[in-house]
Amino acid sequence: MKNIVEFGPVQFIRGTKGGRYPFCNSIFLESSGILIDPSSDREILKGLSKKVNSVWLSHWHEDHIMHLDLFEEATLCMHELDTPPLKSIETFIDWYGVGDQNKPELKERWRKMLVEMFNYKPRTVILDLEEERLELDGITVEIIHTPGHSPGNLSFYFVEPEILFLGDYDLTPFGPWYGDRHSDIDQIISSVNRLRQIPARTWLTGHEHGIFESNPHQTWDDYLKVIDTREEKLLAFLSQPRTIEEIGEAWIVYGKPKEPIEEFKLMEQISMKKHADRLIERGEVKYSDGKYVRS
Numbered sequence: 001m002k003n004i005v006e007f008g009p010v011q012f013i014r015g016t017k018g019g020r021y022p023f024c025n026s027i028f029l030e031s032s033g034i035l036i037d038p039s040s041d042r043e044i045l046k047g048l049s050k051k052v053n054s055v056w057l058s059h060w061h062e063d064h065i066m067h068l069d070l071f072e073e074a075t076l077c078m079h080e081l082d083t084p085p086l087k088s089i090e091t092f093i094d095w096y097g098v099g100d101q102n103k104p105e106l107k108e109r110w111r112k113m114l115v116e117m118f119n120y121k122p123r124t125v126i127l128d129l130e131e132e133r134l135e136l137d138g139i140t141v142e143i144i145h146t147p148g149h150s151p152g153n154l155s156f157y158f159v160e161p162e163i164l165f166l167g168d169y170d171l172t173p174f175g176p177w178y179g180d181r182h183s184d185i186d187q188i189i190s191s192v193n194r195l196r197q198i199p200a201r202t203w204l205t206g207h208e209h210g211i212f213e214s215n216p217h218q219t220w221d222d223y224l225k226v227i228d229t230r231e232e233k234l235l236a237f238l239s240q241p242r243t244i245e246e247i248g249e250a251w252i253v254y255g256k257p258k259e260p261i262e263e264f265k266l267m268e269q270i271s272m273k274k275h276a277d278r279l280i281e282r283g284e285v286k287y288s289d290g291k292y293v294r295s
């Protein structure tokens with residue numbers, strides 16, 4: 001499998017470990033010196049560092065910024081709504097919901113992981129990218145605000161080669177991810193439905209194989225269907241009253257316990273809480289005495 005795949009002016013850089021977490025796939029626009037999501041392959045990115053004038057982020061998550069430390073001289077650009085965690089490590093950790101847990105050791109582990117594994121350094125100067133069409137050297141880019149995975153999540157449509165970069169709407173069998181404080185299931189559904197209307201020829205994603213050269217019709221459906229499947233499983237599990245801790249231990253999102261267990265359990269709980277709230281709103285679940293149960 002080639003590590004850099006060129007689609008005219010757009011270079012797709014495959015992440016280490018096949019672009020699986022904690023890595024992602026990067027995009028490089030050589031003609032304008034723009035690198036998107038610098039968490040792919042450290043050696044390749046090192047080789048590019050002199051050519052990169054600005055780094056764009058699709059969103060704030062750690063698996064998209066691991067090698068950002070190689071580009072301290074470059075301008076950092078992202079949607080304003082996603083900038084707070086880049087400016088402060090405490091905010092970063094808080095956005096994962098860790099602050100609510102009253103577990104200082106969990107907070108400490110996150111801090112250590114962000115610094116040691118993800119090379120986290122706060123960035124104070126960040127330029128805002130908004131939904132707009134930019135005529136760059138050699139390529140036109142449409143920046144599309146696609147919130148849900150994160151509040152300021154961005155997707156990029158490269159007009160001339162008709163390439164759509166989907167970032168973490170990655171069309172994997174795992175399905176959409178919404179395990180932190182500000183991710184939003186309804187927004188994810190709207191954003192994915194918007195993205196699938198764009199008449200691209202090539203679709204690139206932030207994780208795993210990441211290249212679709214024909215319209216991934218069925219894959220879009222399967223990807224969104226995961227949300228319904230998780231919600232159905234939760235509803236079935238709530239035939240008896242359950243606390244959010246018990247719901248987290250059912251591993252409906254991840255399928256089985258994952259290490260580090262505390263971190264993943266929290267993401268399960270946060271994801272499931274969002275489903276439970278949707279079910280309450282629809283009158284299918286009620287909450288009392290600290291327990292959720294099917295109505």
Ligand SMILES: [Zn+2]
Pocket residue numbers: 059061149168
């Ligand atoms: Zn993400």
